[in-house]
Amino acid sequence: MADEDELNPKNHPTDNAEKDPDDWVTGDEPMTGAQRSYLKTLSEKAHDPEAYAEDISKAEASKRIDALREKSGME
Template sequence: MTDNPKSNPTGNAEKDPEDWVTGDEPMTGAQASYLKTLCEQHGEEFQDGLTKAEASERIEALKG
């Protein structure tokens, strides 16, 4: 059986951010917005200029 993303829609959701093909691109607007909110809630400083992978890891750390 082939690995069809449509048959397993969460397959890529489990991929480590360091392995993302686009992980070194600037974080998305949605990531920045969510990260700003989480930083405010936790009294942390928002870091602008993160990559997609870095933002994802920071979001997960603040959520956890």
């Protein structure tokens, strides 16, 4: 049987830190200012202006940021 400390989620704060953006409760909200700035910078550096759009959600911005970071080797 597992030790009680092992079962306490407070002892593993990052186990669930990375959720799929599609599962975010606030994923449908407009992207944040920080996301907007970072996405714009990444799209310019990657020479992919189509990756940037003003009217996307937080979840979509996160996906595009991840894709651009992977594409540019910034992971």
